[in-house]
Amino acid sequence: MVLKHIFREPRPMRDRNQFGKFGMPSSHAQHSSFFVAFAILFLIVRTPEVNMLEHIGLIGWLFFSAWVVAYGRIYLKYHTRGQVLVGIVVGSIYGGLWFILTQFLLTPLFPSIVSWSISEYLLIRDTTNIKHLFWFEYNNTITYDSLLFNKIQTHEA
Numbered sequence: 001m002v003l004k005h006i007f008r009e010p011r012p013m014r015d016r017n018q019f020g021k022f023g024m025p026s027s028h029a030q031h032s033s034f035f036v037a038f039a040i041l042f043l044i045v046r047t048p049e050v051n052m053l054e055h056i057g058l059i060g061w062l063f064f065s066a067w068v069v070a071y072g073r074i075y076l077k078y079h080t081r082g083q084v085l086v087g088i089v090v091g092s093i094y095g096g097l098w099f100i101l102t103q104f105l106l107t108p109l110f111p112s113i114v115s116w117s118i119s120e121y122l123l124i125r126d127t128t129n130i131k132h133l134f135w136f137e138y139n140n141t142i143t144y145d146s147l148l149f150n151k152i153q154t155h156e157a
Contacts, residue, residue, distance in 0.1 A: 026079040029087030030094075032069040036062045037095030045103060049131055 040059055043050070070088060073079045079087075107128065113119055114126045130136050 025090050026070070026073050026084045026087035028073050029066075029070045029079070029084045030091035032066040033088040033091030034095035034098070035091075036066045037092040038099050041096060041099040041103075045099075 039062055043055055043058055047055075066088070070084045073084050074081055110126055110128065114124050127133055127136075
């Protein structure tokens with residue numbers, strides 16, 4: 001919103017009054033490219049055990065989804081091409097900067113943060129050292145469900 005008031009570039013004529021006066025940069029393009037930039041860096045840096053074909057597929061899907069958002073903003077005449085392009089550039093830069101901040105500043109601090117009593121109260125845990133987090137969660141859920149099911153059956157008998 002701050003950049004919209006700095007650039008003060010109006011939206012295309014169709015929707016100038018419906019969504020606010022200013023359209024530069026496109027917030028939708030900015031948010032989707034922020035997510036894409038962050039997710040791509042996360043995939044490359046934090047999931048090296050995932051094979052290259054899976055990385056390429058996920059990155060392709062991320063780019064496609066961001067393209068759909070950007071194209072939709074232009075097609076529906078909510079923004080000009082320039083507004084969407086600036087949104088993509090700004091979002092990508094912020095996404096990269098946020099990844100750098102979280103990876104190199106916050107991640108090293110996280111083990112001490114999770115030891116705080118408020119973190120324990122909120123059930124915040126450090127799972128960065130678990131290589132296959134989804135499999136870990138899946139297996140724990142299956143184990144818990146089977147234990148719960150056995151406990152219910154034993155109690156009913």
